[in-house]
Amino acid sequence: MGAKRRLLALPGVSVILIFAVAPLFIMLYYSFQGDSQGAGLTLENYTRFFEKQFYLSLTWSTIKNSIFVTLVSLAVSYPLAYIMAKKLKGVRNIVLVLIIIPFFTNQLVRVYSWLIFLQDGGILENVLSALGIINGALGLLYTRAAVVIGLVHAFFPYMVITIYLALEKLDNALLEASASLGASKFETFRKITLPLSAPGVAAGLLLVFVPCLGTFVEPRILGGVNGMVIGTVIEDQFFRIYGWNFGAAVAFILLAMVIVSVSAFSRLGRGGSLE
Numbered sequence: 001m002g003a004k005r006r007l008l009a010l011p012g013v014s015v016i017l018i019f020a021v022a023p024l025f026i027m028l029y030y031s032f033q034g035d036s037q038g039a040g041l042t043l044e045n046y047t048r049f050f051e052k053q054f055y056l057s058l059t060w061s062t063i064k065n066s067i068f069v070t071l072v073s074l075a076v077s078y079p080l081a082y083i084m085a086k087k088l089k090g091v092r093n094i095v096l097v098l099i100i101i102p103f104f105t106n107q108l109v110r111v112y113s114w115l116i117f118l119q120d121g122g123i124l125e126n127v128l129s130a131l132g133i134i135n136g137a138l139g140l141l142y143t144r145a146a147v148v149i150g151l152v153h154a155f156f157p158y159m160v161i162t163i164y165l166a167l168e169k170l171d172n173a174l175l176e177a178s179a180s181l182g183a184s185k186f187e188t189f190r191k192i193t194l195p196l197s198a199p200g201v202a203a204g205l206l207l208v209f210v211p212c213l214g215t216f217v218e219p220r221i222l223g224g225v226n227g228m229v230i231g232t233v234i235e236d237q238f239f240r241i242y243g244w245n246f247g248a249a250v251a252f253i254l255l256a257m258v259i260v261s262v263s264a265f266s267r268l269g270r271g272g273s274l275e
Helices: 004-033 044-051 053-087 092-104 107-118 123-130 142-168 170-182 185-196 198-214 215-228 230-239 243-270
Strands: none
Touching: 004 243, 044 053, 044 092, 044 243, 053 092, 053 142, 053 198, 053 243, 092 142, 107 123, 107 142, 107 215, 142 198, 142 215, 170 185, 185 198, 198 230, 198 243, 215 230, 230 243
16 A cells, blocks of 8 residues: 555656755756856855845835835724624625636736736826826825835735635634623733734735735836835846846845745644644
């Protein structure tokens, strides 16, 4: 039986090794290659990254941007997921479909839709001008705010779904018992709802924060020069400057950040408690 199981798993394992693990080792090899031929293995690319203040500042800016997008997504997602799980009955599936509809459209189509919506003279500016809220150019496109809007729209559905699944499994009898024992709604939320939904929250935080670290499409299109992040540096190195060795090193530094993030969020959700 054991041999049969290994044989059945062989195709899947082979695909992972060929298309996931092997490319990583190839990139790792190139990350230790210098620009000059015959230099052999070197830490030149990693040293270059950590010695330049520009890359360190950009890394910290990327982390802060990812944290902010994650917090905004959480603030939007948790109330929505709670309403879907505990308040809505017959229409919850309709709302869920509306939330995941963006997944059925191309990423570039969504980003360029936001570009048209946020640009000067665009839909948002015309609406705000008609309401008398602004008088003049909106000036929102090619700013950090535009990047945050695009990233929240791209990733918050992941958080909504994970939190919704956690809250949907929460037994309403626990909430009713808490209320019957004299606990306020806030105490019930703090001591029962929030701790029991912690795994869903942790998964949602992970599914938003990690992609934000490496994304480059939304920052490039919506942020322009002001939207530069680590992901855009890697893209430039591979597709514009052709500095593959340095780009591979930056990619592995980003991978290390992702591993640390996954470990932190896994500990956050372990045990089903945020306390």
